[in-house]
Amino acid sequence: MDPLRIFRRFFPAGSDNAYHVYGALVAQARRPYFYAGLDVADTLDGRFDMILLHAALVLHRLNAADGDKSLAQDLVDVMFADLDRSLREMGVGDLSVAKKIKPMAQAFSGRADAYGRALDAGSTDDLAAAIARNLFPLAGDISSSARGIANYALAARDALGAQQIGEIRAGQIAFPDPERASRGGEGAP
Numbered sequence: 001m002d003p004l005r006i007f008r009r010f011f012p013a014g015s016d017n018a019y020h021v022y023g024a025l026v027a028q029a030r031r032p033y034f035y036a037g038l039d040v041a042d043t044l045d046g047r048f049d050m051i052l053l054h055a056a057l058v059l060h061r062l063n064a065a066d067g068d069k070s071l072a073q074d075l076v077d078v079m080f081a082d083l084d085r086s087l088r089e090m091g092v093g094d095l096s097v098a099k100k101i102k103p104m105a106q107a108f109s110g111r112a113d114a115y116g117r118a119l120d121a122g123s124t125d126d127l128a129a130a131i132a133r134n135l136f137p138l139a140g141d142i143s144s145s146a147r148g149i150a151n152y153a154l155a156a157r158d159a160l161g162a163q164q165i166g167e168i169r170a171g172q173i174a175f176p177d178p179e180r181a182s183r184g185g186e187g188a189p
Contacts (some may be wrong), residue, residue: 018074020171022082025054033178038152040135040144040146048104049111049135054175055079056112057153060119061160068165079107119157124150148182155181 007035029050035042040050057077064074080101085101111134125142128150132142135149155176163174 011070015071017169018078019138019173021071021075021168021173022055024052024173024175026082027172028175029054029130031178033182038148038182039143040149045182046135051079052108052111053115053131053135053149053153054156055108056115057119057160058083058168059112059174060116060157061163062165063162064120068167068169071169079108115153118150119153122154124154127153146157151177151184152178152181153189173184 029047034040034048034050040046043097058077059072062068062075066164083104085102087096111130114133115127116132118130124147128146131149131153132139132146136143136146139146159174160168167173
C-alpha cells in the first residue's frame with residue numbers, strides 16, 4: 001500500500017516530492033527538545049511557528065542557485081493545503097477558513113523574509129532577534145532560548161546547504177540535532 005495515498009487525498013496540489021519534504025520538516029518541527037528544552041510554547045501557535053521556521057529553512061535551500069524553485073512552490077502549496085485542512089478539522093467553517101489562512105500566509109511571508117535575510121547574512125544576532133519577535137514576543141528581549149534556536153537554525157542552514165538537492169527532493173533531510181546545535185555544537189543528525 002502506498003503510504004502517500006491517504007496524504008494525497010487531503011493534499012491535491014504539489015508533487016510527491018513536496019509531500020515528502022513537508023513531512024520531514026513537520027517531523028523535525030515536532031521534536032520535543034524545541035518545546036521542553038528551548039521553551040517554545042507547546043500550543044497551536046508555537047507548533048505553527050516551528051513549522052514556519054523549518055519551512056523557511058528548507059525554502060532558503062530550495063531557492064538557492066542549485067536548488068529547485070518548482071519544488072519550493074509545491075512545498076508552499078502543500079503546507080497551506082495542510083493548514084487549511086487542519087483548520088477545517090478543528091471545526092473552522094468554510095467561510096472562516098479563508099479569513100484565517102490570509103493572516104497565516106502573511107505571517108509566513110514576513111517570517112520567511114526576516115529569517116532568510118538573517119540566514120543569508122549568517123547573523124546569529126539578527127536571527128535571534130527575529131526568532132524572539134515571533135516565538136517569544138512577551139520576553140521583551142532576546143532570550144537564551146531565542147539564541148539557541150538561532151544557533152540551531154544556522155546549523156540547519158549549513159546542513160541543508162551541504163545536502164544534494166536530490167536527497168532533499170526525496171524528503172531525506174538531515175536536520176541537525178536540536179539539542180546539540182542549539183548549544184553551538186555541530187549537531188549531526
